[in-house]
Amino acid sequence: MSQTDKISLIDLQIMWNRLIAVVEEQGQILMRTAFSPIVRECGDISAGVFDLQGRMLAQGVTGTPGHVNSMAESVKHFIRHFPIETMKEGDAYITNDPWMGTGHLNDFVVTTPAFRNGKPVALFSCTSHLMDIGGIGFGPDATDVFMEGLYLPMLKLIDAGKVDQNVMAIIRANTRQPVDTEGDTYSLAACNDMGAKRLVEMMDEFGIETLDELADHICARSREAVLAEIVKLPKGTWRNEMVVDGYDVPVTLAAKLTISDDGIHVDFTGTSPQAQRGINVPHSYTTAYTVFGLGCVVAAQIPNNAGSLGPLTVSAPSGSILNAPKPAAVSSRHVIGQMLPDVVFGCLRQVIPERVPAEGTSCLWNLNVRGRTHAGAQGNYGFAMAVTSNGGTGARFDKDGLSATAYPSGVRGTPVEIAETQTPLIFWKKELRPDSGGNGRTRGGHGQIIEIESGVDASFEILAAFDRIDHPPRGRDGGGNGAAGYVGLKSGKKLRGKGFQEIPAGDRLVVLTPGGAGIGDPAERDPALLRRDIEEELVSAS
Incomplete structure (x- = not known):
């Protein structure tokens, strides 16, 4: 041609x-x-x-x-x-x-x-x-x-x-x-x-x-396809704030979302300043998850490319936790960055509530583990692995949330068989966490219960980077909050949600991932769905 x-x-x-x-x-x-x-x-x-x-x-x-x-x-x-x-x-x-x-x-x-x-x-x-x-x-x-x-x-x-x-x-x-x-x-x-x-x-x-x-x-x-969808939406500006755990102090994520005929712009002015530890987010990653959240609601059927991304724009003040300049520590940028779809959903639910879910776990609950293959091993660490784990997603307007599902990241959970092959760890428990999804007309997805122990006579480290422990997903329109996350030892000691910590040989790491929040009055839930929940032992009969 x-x-x-x-x-x-x-x-x-x-x-x-x-x-x-x-x-x-x-x-x-x-x-x-x-x-x-x-x-x-x-x-x-x-x-x-x-x-x-x-x-x-x-x-x-x-x-x-x-x-x-x-x-x-x-x-x-x-x-x-x-x-x-x-x-x-x-x-x-x-x-x-x-x-x-x-x-x-x-x-x-x-x-x-x-x-x-x-x-x-x-x-x-x-x-x-x-x-x-x-x-x-x-x-x-x-x-x-x-x-x-x-x-x-x-x-x-x-x-x-x-x-x-x-x-x-x-x-x-x-x-x-x-x-x-x-x-x-x-x-x-x-x-x-x-x-x-x-x-x-x-x-x-x-x-x-x-x-x-x-x-x-x-x-x-x-x-053109994205702009055609945006034209159908009401025009104006809406705001939302969400507080998450942060490293040592809570972090406020503030968004101002403006819809015009030319596109949608999200401004994160009012968000907390950058942190001293590695939960800061470079602007490119802030943009990535913000426009993804927008796209899921506004342009879900349109392929992702430079054209479809063009009408969706993002700004955040330099020096904020969502636009942290070099040389800020950013290793765990996903913990904050993956919260951003929920933040913009809080704006969009004021405009098109039937298309927007409730808050969910949002950030991955990766079990970043590291340690020796046996007691007395010297030199470099014998293993290091991120065992990907997830909590529940928020309820949807006409459907329940998804259990143990990574949204917005989309990363699949690491199979136990692979983790036990690659590391000397034993997974004693990995199951859905009953009663963790927020009650509502539609229920939040459930989190997980995970218990892990070293299979050799040696301790191992957890490089914790978890959130939604002090600030669980919030229910909407009368729906209940999702259950808060938890990290601790089987022997009873509670661990911090972030930072390096040691799991002693002979003890077990216990992780409870958060549940998603519910939407609507729980009294309006379909009785057949409630009976199913109880029969599957995901919800207590009481």
Whole structure:
């Protein structure tokens, strides 16, 4: 097809769908070749294709909003550091800069140019969570980003097909798990290469020389579709505040949401200042989860790309916990960042309550565990793992919330069998937590009860980064609050919700994840649903 020929709308739509399939294959390859269980088993990744302007054209269905929507910004930073005209076939670039990547050092972003007939035609980018990148570990105790681990600026990882072994040596030397970390880095580069191969196959099939027309079509149609949904909404400004636990003092998340014909803007002025510990959030991650929350309510059926994201904008004061500048500690940025959909839902429920859920657990309750494989073991830690765990989501207007489900992150829970294979820990209990979902006409989802013990004669550490312990999810319209979270020892000692703590050999870690909040008067609940709840022993008969 010559450059002067117009591509038919049917072909444009087919190619758009193919791009989504290509990046989903890219994401699946990343998961199947990764070493870290949080990637391989839980899907803590992102994968996407971008045009030469840095516009995201398609994202893999598999992946987390925090990765996808912040990765969309990181590609622009890659282009700024490595202009398109300097890129060569076989190049790949890497960073884990929290302010130009996905918000903390544990996420590596790799971006690769795709070439056809010797000319660059697109960029593929992907992200995955690496379990250990040195420093004090994946927890919130650091006071600046330099304590949190290896910091990679924008670097060229592969030059015309040749891996920079100096970069790989630095990566290996700065982790407690060098084999896993190196393997995960190669898996990122490999999945991009396959994405580029599949894209070229598609371009050959349709006879197109560039993605320019397709990219313009995707972005324009998606933007139009989102604006068409926004036009249906009332115009004005609404406010909401939500208080969460924070590290050592509560944190207030304040939002002002404005709907106009041009889009939706969320301003977080009034939010608490940045914290001294690692729960701060770079602006890119704040934007990622805020626009995801907006998209779930306003544009749920519209594909996620640069066009659909364009009308959704976010601002937060510099120096606030939602726009913490370098060198703020940001390792556990997800604890606060994943609360943001609930914050904007509090604004939107004043406008379209039937489309907005009640508050839920929101942030992941990851069991970040680390320790020795046996008593007396010396040197680097024998294991380090994030066992992903979740609480309940908030009730929906006409349906109950989901139990033990990660929203908004979308990360799957780590299977017990995998955790027990990768670590010397024994899971004595992992079950739904009765009576944890808030009562209501529709009930909040239930949390979990988890009990873990070391299977060897050695203690282990929990790098706690939990929330909703002092400030559980709030009920709505007469619905009950979700149950608060809890962390402690089987012997009776209560543990802190955040920070490094030791679990003695012979004792058990007990974790109760929060439940989601309910909506409406519990007296209005369908009696058949209440009988089912009691029969399934999720709700007490009394």
